[in-house]
Amino acid sequence: MTRIAVVTGGARGLGLAIARLLADRGHALVLVDRDDAVRDTAEQLRTASAVVADLTADEDVRRVRDFVRETHGSVDVLVNNAGITRDARLATMAEADFTAVVEVNLLAAMRLTFALEAELRDGSSVVNMSSRAALGNFGQANYVASKSGLIGFTRGLALRWSPRVRVNAVAPGLIDSPMSRAMPPRVLDGLVARIPAGRIGEPEDVAKAVAFLASDDASYITGQVLTVCGGRSIAP
Numbered sequence: 001m002t003r004i005a006v007v008t009g010g011a012r013g014l015g016l017a018i019a020r021l022l023a024d025r026g027h028a029l030v031l032v033d034r035d036d037a038v039r040d041t042a043e044q045l046r047t048a049s050a051v052v053a054d055l056t057a058d059e060d061v062r063r064v065r066d067f068v069r070e071t072h073g074s075v076d077v078l079v080n081n082a083g084i085t086r087d088a089r090l091a092t093m094a095e096a097d098f099t100a101v102v103e104v105n106l107l108a109a110m111r112l113t114f115a116l117e118a119e120l121r122d123g124s125s126v127v128n129m130s131s132r133a134a135l136g137n138f139g140q141a142n143y144v145a146s147k148s149g150l151i152g153f154t155r156g157l158a159l160r161w162s163p164r165v166r167v168n169a170v171a172p173g174l175i176d177s178p179m180s181r182a183m184p185p186r187v188l189d190g191l192v193a194r195i196p197a198g199r200i201g202e203p204e205d206v207a208k209a210v211a212f213l214a215s216d217d218a219s220y221i222t223g224q225v226l227t228v229c230g231g232r233s234i235a236p
């Protein structure tokens with residue numbers, strides 16, 4: 001039976017790499033993104049359909065749920081990958097930038113997950129896209145709060161939904177994507193120099209970790225965080 005995967009933020013970047021890998025591994029995909037470029041992305045992948053939705057809007061979350069219900073009936077894999085940054089020093093960070101990041105990265109993921117509870121099949125898997133930055137990062141208090149909150153949500157939900165649904169998180173370090181390329185090149189080079197693996201991560205590095213946690217190979221793994229950072233989290 002074809003496995004159904006819902007990937008948020010699937011228009012580009014890590015979401016696109018995850019979608020490609022899951023499609024290669026035989027999943028039918030529902031790609032969700034507020035950017036309507038997600039329609040083109042879905043067309044490139046033979047087994048994908050697209051829903052243009054802003055996941056911070058309750059009516060859009062309901063629309064995603066209704067689409068999944070009507071088109072596929074159930075879900076095997078949910079990847080909560082959509083995310084944003086609004087970096088600033090905490091002293092000058094606008095409250096709106098703090099709440100916007102928590103709304104998208106944490107609360108929208110929680111709302112979609114709960115909205116799809118009935119559709120998640122027995123034995124299904126939720127993978128939440130956290131970040132190595134959950135451990136702390138200068139100028140990212142909003143992002144750190146959202147991504148560490150997502151780890152707390154992952155652990156709490158894993159207990160609540162075991163043994164029916166597994167819930168895990170992936171915590172990427174610095175990955176080559178539109179989000180990281182938005183940084184000034186000098187800052188980016190400085191960060192790459194501190195990665196023990198000696199290179200920036202590729203979206204495919206993260207996609208492989210997500211696909212593993214989503215698969216039955218990880219059937220005894222729940223409530224965990226898989227860090228994909230080239231060793232950055234253990235470096236001095």
Ligand SMILES: NC(=O)c1ccc[n+]([C@@H]2O[C@H](COP(=O)([O-])OP(=O)(O)OC[C@H]3O[C@@H](n4cnc5c(N)ncnc54)[C@H](O)[C@@H]3O)[C@@H](O)[C@H]2O)c1
Nearest residue numbers: 009013014033034054055081082083131172174175177179
């Ligand atoms: N790139 C990195 O270095 C890195 C590192 C660690 C974690 N992450 C996380 O990985 C995820 C993907 O990152 P990326 O680098 O591919 O980012 P990206 O900006 O390239 O892609 C994010 C996607 O999410 C979508 N999105 C944003 N807000 C949305 C909303 N409200 N509703 C629906 N879709 C929305 C965007 O339109 C975009 O297509 C994010 O959660 C990010 O925090 C990225």
